Amino acid sequence: MNASSQNSQIDFWSASGIVAQREITVRLRSKSFIISTIIMLIFIVAAVVLMPRIGDLFGGPGSLAVTPETTEVAEALEGYELVEVADEAAAREAVANGQADNALVTGDNPTGLLVISDREVSTTLVELLSVSPEVELLDENAPNPFLAMFIAIGFGVVWFSSALTFGSHTANSVVEEKQTRIVEMLLASVPARALLTGKVLGSAVIAIAQVAAIGLAAILGAAIGGNSIVLDGLAEPILWFIVLFALGFVMISALYAAGAALVSRTEDIPATTQPITWLIMLPYIAIIIFFNNPLALQIMSYIPFSAPVAVPVRLFLGSTEWWEPLLSLAIMFVTTALLIFFSARVYENSLLRTGKAMKWREALRPSA
Structure with missing residues (x-):
C-alpha cells in the first residue's frame, strides 16, 4: 500500500x-x-x-569603605573588613559597585559621621558606633x-x-x-x-x-x-x-x-x-x-x-x-x-x- x-x-x-x-x-x-x-x-x-x-543570618557584618578621616573610628568596630578609599566620592562608588557593603565618611551633622549603604543600612553597624550617625541609602529598592x-x-x-x-x-x-x-x-x-x-x-x-x-x-x-x-x-x-x-x-x-x-x-x-x-x-x-x-x-x-x-x-x-x-x-x-x-x-x-x-x-x- x-x-x-x-x-x-x-x-x-x-x-x-x-x-x-x-x-x-x-x-x-x-x-x-x-x-x-x-x-x-x-x-x-x-x-x-x-x-x-x-541570607541575613549568615551574611556577617560585611565590608566597610572608609576614608582617611574615618579609618580610626572604623578600626574600633569588630568584624568588618575595611576597604580604604581616598574620599567620599570613592566611598560611594565602592558601595555602588559592590566593592563594599557600607561606607563610613564624615558628615555635616552633629555626629560628624555619615553611613552610606546601597539598599538598607546595617543595623549592626549603627549600633556599634558610639553615636547614631546620619544614614544615606543609594538605592533603597536594590535587591x-x-x-x-x-x-x-x-x-x-x-x-x-x-x-x-x-x-x-x-x-x-x-x-x-x-x-x-x-x-x-x-x-x-x-x-x-x-x-x-x-x-x-x-x-x-x-x-x-x-x-x-x-x-x-x-x-x-x-x-x-x-x-x-x-x-x-x-x-x-x-x-x-x-x-x-x-x-x-x-x-x-x-x-x-x-x-x-x-x-x-x-x-x-x-x-x-x-x-x-x-x-x-x-x-x-x-x-x-x-x-x-x-x-x-x-x-x-x-x-x-x-x-x-x-x-x-x-x-x-x-x-x-x-x-x-x-x-x-x-x-x-x-x-x-x-x-x-x-x-x-x-x-x-x-x-x-x-x-x-x-x-x-x-x-x-x-x-x-
Missing part, C-alpha cells in the same frame, strides 16, 4: 493534536509526576519565604545580593531540570515506540513530522504549565514572606522566563526526539543526547560563575541556550534596556525554527532504522 496515500488520511495538525493529547494524558496519569510536582511547589514557597532570612543570587540559581535550576526531565521523557518515548514497533503502525496513518510535532507540543504544554506553577509558587512565597522587593521585581522576570522557556523547550525537546530516533535501545540514548544535555547544563553553571559579571550576563542573554536564564536575571537586577529582551526573543525564535527543521530531518531519516546507532551526519543525508 502506498505510504503517501495512508499519511493523507489524517491532516498534519489533526495528527499532531492526537499525538500531543496522548503525550499529555500519559504524563497527567503519572502519580509520581503529580506528587513530585506538588512537593516541588511546596519547597519553592518555603524557600522563597525563608531564604532572605537565611539583596544574596537573594538575587538565589533567584538566579533558581531560574537556572528550573531551566536545567525541566528541560532535562521532559526532554529525557520525550527521548524515552521515541525509543520505546521503536523497540515495540508501535512507530511502524503510527507512521501508517501519521506523517513522521506530525508525530514529532505532537510529541514536542505535548511535552511543551506540560512543561510550560509546570514552570508557570513554579512562578506562581515563587510569587506566593514572596507574598507570604512580605518581601516587597521580590514581589514587585519577580513578576516581569517570571513572565519573560516562561516565554523564553516555551521557545527554548520546543527547541530542546525536538533535539532530544531527533537524538533518540538515532538509536534503537534505551541504554544508548545518553550517547546521542549528551551534547544536548550539556547545552542546557552550561547556562546553570555559567550563571553561578558569571553572576557578578554584567558583560557575561549580557552575552548570555543573546545565546539561545542560556537566554531563558540570563534575560530574567538581568531584568530582576535592573541591568537591561527595554529592547534587549525583545532581541533575545527574536534570536531564540529564529534559532528554534532552524533547529526544528534540523531535528525533523534527522527524525524522519532515522525513525525506522533499527540495529546499530546512526550518526547525526548520517541521518542528515537524503533518504534513498
Whole structure:
C-alpha cells in the first residue's frame, strides 16, 4: 500500500493534536509526576519565604569603605573588613559597585559621621558606633545580593531540570515506540513530522504549565514572606522566563526526539543526547560563575541556550534596556525554527532504522 496515500488520511495538525493529547494524558496519569510536582511547589514557597532570612543570618557584618578621616573610628568596630578609599566620592562608588557593603565618611551633622549603604543600612553597624550617625541609602529598592543570587540559581535550576526531565521523557518515548514497533503502525496513518510535532507540543504544554506553577509558587512565597522587593521585581522576570522557556523547550525537546530516533535501545540514548544535555547544563553553571559579571550576563542573554536564564536575571537586577529582551526573543525564535527543521530531518531519516546507532551526519543525508 502506498505510504503517501495512508499519511493523507489524517491532516498534519489533526495528527499532531492526537499525538500531543496522548503525550499529555500519559504524563497527567503519572502519580509520581503529580506528587513530585506538588512537593516541588511546596519547597519553592518555603524557600522563597525563608531564604532572605537565611541570607541575613549568615551574611556577617560585611565590608566597610572608609576614608582617611574615618579609618580610626572604623578600626574600633569588630568584624568588618575595611576597604580604604581616598574620599567620599570613592566611598560611594565602592558601595555602588559592590566593592563594599557600607561606607563610613564624615558628615555635616552633629555626629560628624555619615553611613552610606546601597539598599538598607546595617543595623549592626549603627549600633556599634558610639553615636547614631546620619544614614544615606543609594538605592533603597536594590535587591539583596544574596537573594538575587538565589533567584538566579533558581531560574537556572528550573531551566536545567525541566528541560532535562521532559526532554529525557520525550527521548524515552521515541525509543520505546521503536523497540515495540508501535512507530511502524503510527507512521501508517501519521506523517513522521506530525508525530514529532505532537510529541514536542505535548511535552511543551506540560512543561510550560509546570514552570508557570513554579512562578506562581515563587510569587506566593514572596507574598507570604512580605518581601516587597521580590514581589514587585519577580513578576516581569517570571513572565519573560516562561516565554523564553516555551521557545527554548520546543527547541530542546525536538533535539532530544531527533537524538533518540538515532538509536534503537534505551541504554544508548545518553550517547546521542549528551551534547544536548550539556547545552542546557552550561547556562546553570555559567550563571553561578558569571553572576557578578554584567558583560557575561549580557552575552548570555543573546545565546539561545542560556537566554531563558540570563534575560530574567538581568531584568530582576535592573541591568537591561527595554529592547534587549525583545532581541533575545527574536534570536531564540529564529534559532528554534532552524533547529526544528534540523531535528525533523534527522527524525524522519532515522525513525525506522533499527540495529546499530546512526550518526547525526548520517541521518542528515537524503533518504534513498
